[in-house]
Every structure is written in C-alpha cells, then in structure tokens.
Amino acid sequence: MVKVCSRVLCVSLVRTVTATVALLAMGLTTAQPLAWSPQRGGAQPIRSLAQLAAEPAPAQVAPPQVQQALLIRNPDTSNGTSEFALADQYGRVQRYVEPSPGIDLASFVGERVTVRSDTGTTLLASQLNLPMTTAMSQGVAPQYNNPQPFNVVQADHQQPVAQRIDNSQPQHRTAQVAPVVVDQYGQASTVNQYGVPAGGGYINGYDVWGNNACNGCQTYAPYYVSPDTSFNPSCCRGARGRFYGSAEYLLWWFDGMYVPPLVTTSTAGTPQAQAGVLGEPNTSILFGNGEVNSGSRNGLRFKLGTWFNDYQDLAIEGDMFFFETESTGFSGTGVAGDPILARPFFNMVPVDAMDNVLPPAQDAELVSFPGVVEGTVSVDTRSDFAGAGLRLRAALCCKEIGGVCNTCDPCGPAVGPSSVSRIDAIAGYRFLKLDERVLIQEDLNSLITASPGTFDIYDRFDTYNEFHGGDVGFIWEWESPRWTLEFLTKVALGNTHQRVTIDGETTVSDGVNTYTEEGGLLALRSNIGTYKRNKFTAIPEIGVTAGYRITPRLKATLGYTLIYWGSVVRPGDHIDLDVNPNLLPPVVEPVVGPERPRFRWDDTSLLAHGLNAGLDYRF
Template sequence: MFRRNRAIAALLITLIGLSVPATAQTPATATPDTAYRQKGKWVGYVPSYQKYSQPKSDGVFRSSLPDVTSFLTRSTDRQVKAATAEEPLKESAELFEGALLDNEETGAQPRVLAVGFDEPTPALDPAVDAAPMYDPGADMYDSGAELIGDACSTGCGPCAASPAACCPPPRFYGTADYLLWWTDSMNAPPLVSTGILNQAGTSILFGGSGLEADAVSGGRFTLGMWLDPCQMQGVEASYFMLGTRTASFGASDADYAILGRPFYNTVQEQEDVRWIVSPGLVTGAVAVTASTKFDGGELLFRQAVQRECWAEIDLLVGYRWLQLEEGLLIEENTESVPAGTTYDLFDEFDTRNSFHGSEVGMAIRRQIGYCWSLELLAKAALGNVSSTVAIDGQTTITTTAPPGFTVNDEGLLTQYTNIGRYERDKLAAATELGVKLRRAFGNGIDLTIGYTFLYLSDVLRPGDQIDVAVDERQLSPESLREGVRYPQFSFRSDGFWAQGLSLGIEGRF
C-alpha cells in the first residue's frame, strides 16, 4: 500500500516539474492554443497565416450598382507606420465584399491595409455621387423626370441639357401655321378663242385644259389637351383655311381683231362660235373668272401606343370635315354694228362639296438631335360628300327702238335645259399625308416647317359641269324651242388635291 502511494506521488511530482519549464519558454516555442489578443496585440505565438488573415463579410454589392472596383484608387493621404519584419508592407490593399448600410453613399467599399498597423484599418476613397437606380417598370426621362405608374414628375431641364430632350409636354398645346399651298387646277372646255375651233389660224385663249393659278396663302390652327398627366390620351381640334385661288382672263377688240366663244352647234352638227369681236359685225369684250376656296377641320382623339425618349407613336381616331367651294363666271358685252344693239350676257357655274367622315390615322415622332425631331403623319377618312351644283345665266338686250331692253334668264352655255340647282350625296374618301421638321427652343416653344398633301376622291367642279353642245334654237324666241335638249346637265365628278408648305409655331402650357 505504501509502495503504491509512493509511486503515485512520484508521478505527480514529475508532471509538476515538466509544467514549470513550459511556462517559461519563449513565444517562438509556444503552442497556438496559448496565444491570445490583448489590447490589440498578440500575446504568445500565432502563425502568420492566422495573424494576417481577416474575416470576410457575407454581404455582396447590389447587382443594380456599377462595378465599384473602377472607383478604387490607392489612398495617398494616409500616414502609416514603417513596416516591421514581422509585418511586411503589402503592395496592394485587399478589397473585401460588404453590404451597403442604410444612409451610406454609393461608392467604394472599405479596403483593408496591413502596412504596420496593429489592427486592420479601413481606408475609404472619397464619396462619389449616388449612381442612378433603375426601378423595374418605370420609364426614365432625361434630366431626372421619371414616370412611375400613374405619376409623372415635371423635373425636366431645358432642351440643351441633354441629347434626348424627351421631357413630356404639359397638359395643353396649341399650334399656328402659315400655309403656302397649291390646289388642283380646275378643268374647263375651250371658253375663249380666236375663231372656230379646228380651223387654221384659230387658237384657244382660255380653257381647254387646267385653269392655272398661283399658290395661295392660308392658315392652320390646332388646340389640344392631354387627358392624363402622362400624355397617353388626348383630344385635339384643328381648322385650316386657304384664301380664294383665282384664275382669270380678259380680252376685247383692243387686244384681238377676232374674238369669240366656241361651242358645238347640235343643229348643224359642227363647231361654231359666238362672236365677241368680228370686223364689220360686232365689237365687245369678254372676261372669265374661276375661283377656288378650300377649308376643313378635324376633331381627334389621340392614344399613345409608344412613349420613349427618342420615339413616340400615337393612334388617331375622330371626325373629318372638308369643304370645297368653286365658281366659274363668263361675262361678255358686245355691240352690233351698225345697228347699235348691245348684249350683256353671263354664264355662271357654282359648285359646293362638303365632306363629312370618320377618320383614323397615325402620328410618329422621331428625335434626330439634341433639339430636332422629325414627325410623320398619315390619316384616312371615309364618309359622305354632299355636292351642290348651281347653274345660272342671263342676257340683257338693249335696243334703240322700243321697248328699249329685254332680259332673258339664259346665256350661251346656260339655257333652260340645264339652268337650275342640282344636289347629290356620294361615298368618298379623304387622305392626308404630312411630314414636319421640329426645332425645340425651350420654355415650351417649338418652330416647325412641314409639307402636307391632302386628297378628296370625289367632288363636282364647275368646269366639268359645262356642256358646250348648244341647240341654236335656244337663241330664238320660246315659240321655236320645241324639242330642244341641249345643253344638258349631268353629274361629272373628279378628284381634288391640295398640297403645300407650312411654317408654324407651337406652344405648350
């Protein structure tokens, strides 16, 4: 028993003796388990792989942010201690992933420098402006205007602030355009000549083709309103008018030795002429005036189908009205030789065409520069054109013998067989094509220059309603007019176009 206790005591003394030298060893022989940190320094031995390693965060940068590594630069304004043998200077700092905290600026993340400091020290680059964030489902407008859901901001800068210049317009807009347009020439048969047609030496002085006229000025005015703050739906009303376009001709015995008004004689079945100037027979003068007046209007609903900074597409649907009023007046004054009887005569043909129809169309705008945009327009309308033709004529005969003068309600090409008022309704179509170049000047003011082509498929025009076939018995007393059928009236339709340039100004408010 004593011997066993003695062996146990010897073993305990041996173990105690071994533990005392271990605590006196230098840090170079200490075990890792005895190393610890105190006041920012290592106490005991720690391997270098452990001493210089740092924990990494599980956070990651948001994918919507730009690559922040492009913003990182080495800090040059930090004061660092000299590197020691145990802590060698590292050539580059390590970038550790980390998550942005609330209220933290978008920019470089902390990087750790181990250059002689007792502890890893974060070095931050200067803060940069927050990167633009994209909200899925939102349309971004330049200069900070953002459309989110049903709310649209108005933080748009001036045109020169950016190449896009895509700020949405205010709620209301209006335009005023100066128009310089040409209209389709009126056709008419030969109305004034130097003799009987188809004979040698005879020339047509007026008529026989389109009655040419100069361009005419006019105006076009538009007022529109967006129904929602995001400019997706709107209504607009517009009206245009052209001044009266006139083609005229006048001649007398002072201008021509022979002057006449040609017609086809149905009794003799050959070309004939009513003399205005003929030596030894009659002297006089003749004047012809053709006039055209064109105007119209629209009431449209606009529906946006595409809204982007550089392109817009709108569908149009609504009502179209067009009106074409024309007249052709032929006047003559002759005096017979030598009897002294005078004839004052006129033939008048007037037409009026009113189109009413439903219209659809498309408007496209494309940005082509900082403040320039190109607009294309196409519209088509289908509806009814109501046409009216009024034919009138009169001859006043003044003689030196009683009863002095006589008035007959007929002229040369207007007789009782065709004088009257005629109306009809017919299906017709109207088409409009346009292009416009726009220059924005800021403050809601734009200047525009454009071209427009407008076509109406079916109209009645004065020159087409003239029948040059005349029964010479019409010029006789009424008792001799039995069986007379000429001149006749029949509806003769044609198309009509108008086209020209525009120079305008648009304001948004």
C-alpha cells in the first residue's frame, strides 16, 4: 500500500513538474506587453519576447535606460482592469497600475513616471517612481536625472507607430489622441496633426491634469482636438478656436420710401389754369406718387470675437455693417416754356380773377410754360442704413451626434462624432440708424416782360432714426467635418430716437436787388422746423448661414438675413401738399386762410433683408 501510494505520489509529482515546465515555457514564449487597440475590446499583443530574443542584443556600453511613461486613467475598465494605467507617447495603454497603500495615484494623473521594476501587465504603484508634487505645487520644478526635454519613451519591447495618425477621418477615439510631450518639469502638452505644439488636450475624456472633461449636455466626453487645425467636429476644449472673425458682402433689399406727386407735365396747348394740375385729363406725373429707393443695395459686414477661455463657454463679439447710399433723382428743364413743367399742390385758399375766395382745389406752380416762365426742377432722394453691435455669447449646450461611447463618467473610448450641434445664447447692445432725405430745387427765369427776374427755390425734408437698445437671442449651429449650418434668432428692445427736419428758402433777384426769404413751396413757416421724439421699439432679426470649410481655419459662407424695424419716420410721409398760397414768400400780414402745410408725426416700418456671402476665419 505504501509502495502504491509512493508510486502514485511520484507520478503526480512528475506530472506536476512537467505541467509547470510546460506552462513556464508557454509563458516565456507567449507573454506579451499590452497595447491599446483601436477596436473596442481590450488589449492586443504587439511583439513577443521570442521575437525580441531573435534580435541582436544592444551593446551594454552604458547603464540601461530607465523606462518612462505617462500615468493616465484607464480608458476602459469594463474588463476588470485597474482604474489607472501607463501610456506611451501616443496615448496607448502599456501597463495597468494597481493602487498601493499610502499612494494617491489620482494626484499624479498626467505626470511622467519611471518604472523601477517592470514585472508584467499589471504593476503596483510602489513599483513606480512618482514626481514630487509638493515641490511643484510651490512653483519649484522637480529634479530628475535627465533635465532635458524629452518625449515619453516606449519600452524596447514596444513597437512604435510608423505613420502619423490621420485625424481627418472619423476613427476610434484612442487612435485620435494626439502625442503627449512632457518637459523637464513633468508638465504635459500635445502636438497636433501638423506637428505644432498646442496647450491642453484630452486623453480618453480626461485632460492632461486628470480632470474629467465630461459635460452633462454632451452625448459623450470629447477626445482631443487641436484648437486651430482640426476639421473634426467636437464639443471639446479648443474646437472653435480662440479668436474668430468674418467679412461678408451684403446684397439686400429695402422697403421703398413713399413720396407724393412732386413734378407733373401737360401736353402742349394745355390752358395755363390747367397746366400740371392733378386730375386734369392732359396732366401726367413725372416724379412721385409711389415708392423710391426700393431696389437692391450693396453693403459690407464685419464681425470679430474672442472666447474668454479654451472651453469656449463665454465670448465677446462685435459686428458692424453699412450700405452704399441709395439715391433716386429726377431733373427736368423747359426752354422758352417747352415742355410744360409744374409742381402740383392742393390750394387751400384759391381765388378768382376778382380775388374772390373759392373752395379748396388742386393747383400747380409753373416751372416751364410758354410766355410765362422757363427753368429747371430737380428732385433728389437718398437713404443710408447702417448698424453695429457688441454682445456676450454664452454656450448653453453642445451635443456630439453620431458617436458611440460606454459612459460619460468616466469617459470611455468612442467612435468620433459625424457632426456637432450647439446652442449659444447672446445678449448685448444693438445700434441701428436710418438717415433719409428729399430735396426739391427750382431755378426759374420769368418770361413776362413786365416782371423780369429769377427765382431759386428749395424745399428740404430730412428724417433721422437712431436706435439704441439691448439685444437678446439664440444661435444654433450644426457642424460636420466640412459643412456648417447656423440659425440666428434675436430681438432688440430699446429706444428709437426720431428726428424730422423741414426747411425751405426762396431767393429772388430782379437784376438789381436780391433778397432771400424763408420758405419754398411745400416747406413754409407753418411746418418749417426740427421735430424730435423717442419711441420704444422692438426690432426682430433672423438669419441662416451655410458654410463650407476651405481649410481648417477658413470657411466660405452664404446666408440670408431679415431685419424688421417697426417704427421709423421717413421724409416722404412728412410732405404735406396742402398749401395756403398766402404763406408763400414774401408773406403779407395778416394772413388769410389756415396755416398749411403743417407738420404731423407719421411713422411707418422698414423691412431690410437679403443675401450675405463671405469668409469666416478662426485662429
């Protein structure tokens, strides 16, 4: 029985030793370091020790180099691995790190560490040489054996990446992490896809200081995107650049300004009493009785803004726009009274040949009529529109669309988004102005031998609208790697200062004496003056803009804008055709009849809308 047991025991021992040797041999030939895979599911082997053994050993002319790496949070703990890991310069996981008593690994995330003893896939925190965070918190750089700047070095048994990662196409997030560079002070920075250093960055949802970059409004936390060179849409820090500006060409249309009939004509042979009088069968209107300055206008708009921080959650921006002066004019000349030209008005105190007062009726002042008068009449209208604003822009929400992630806290590796949707709120100051004018001028020469002389007459109507108020609204943006779309809706609430100026003058010369009197034909003492008032106004504005990225920083845009100004004064609405001829200069007192023309507030609205084409630059 003892022999049988001894034989069984021996056989068991032999089998155990044989299995142990086989397992050790298998471990020696198959134990491999881990490198983070672009595919979801954990680690994959890179190079085996057997492959390394076939290579010639390096010359031992100096002490072997201490292996260095970057301590990060493990991007995927779903397979039961530790919360912390060591990554190479490309952000790939090489070792997992288990905490040790008395060592707070979280405070060293993002720091350069050295491995004192590399024992395999998982290390203990006690196997690492950690930097002196106390000295760093006091502003003193920790001292290392090699004080020169360096890139994180991969172990000899790790295979370096031969080609630069292409960030222009959506990939697995860990394959898009930019290379990490650590200086002699242990501070981490990044190098973007063009090899340009850039501050900050994200490694699997954590920045280089180990802070969680998740945002509750995001579908998942952002991966690293270079602040000024990445085409990839992202909600992460730096994705929209620090500064931005745009220049646009504007092609807009405006509501025209109404003007009453100002110049008329009649066919040859028309009696003098009917010449140029509205309502007579031979009278036609040469200028007025409709809208002017209603065509398209060319303009420019400029915008410049800056974000207060790299997270782009608050910015200040300003814009200004202006248009060329829009003008419409008319000029007519009669020589020796041909053709017939006249300025119509409504006579409030007509009289007959016996100076008997008749009921009010249509009448006209002659500019050119055979045997009576010859001369020139001209009408000039102009309109200027411009605006500016200064406002704060605050990010409300940013959502990455089309990405896949494990969770948002901690941020796991994910497929990059196909697009990004953002909503920003804006609030600030808005300024608008509308400056318009109607000027009517006459240069007359009397053809009556008994009453020779010349007359220079003008009537001028100016209006000026100036808005100052607060501007509030929202901006929604959609962005893909190449295309962008923006929708703006806002309203400005404030005060519109309105001013109407009416002026007129008549200069008469008989060849010997010249005198000038206040008043023309439609601007007389009854309405001449400057009138002002303030009115509360709401000015809504909407806009939509599509963009295409030409380069990472430069974008071509095409859009549409609409502005509605609900209360403005315009000069044509303040021209009163009712005239008391007894007020024409020179005025003879006492005046018979009413004080006409008169001034009366008459406001209207202005609709401005049109196309915008330009360039947007971010840096």
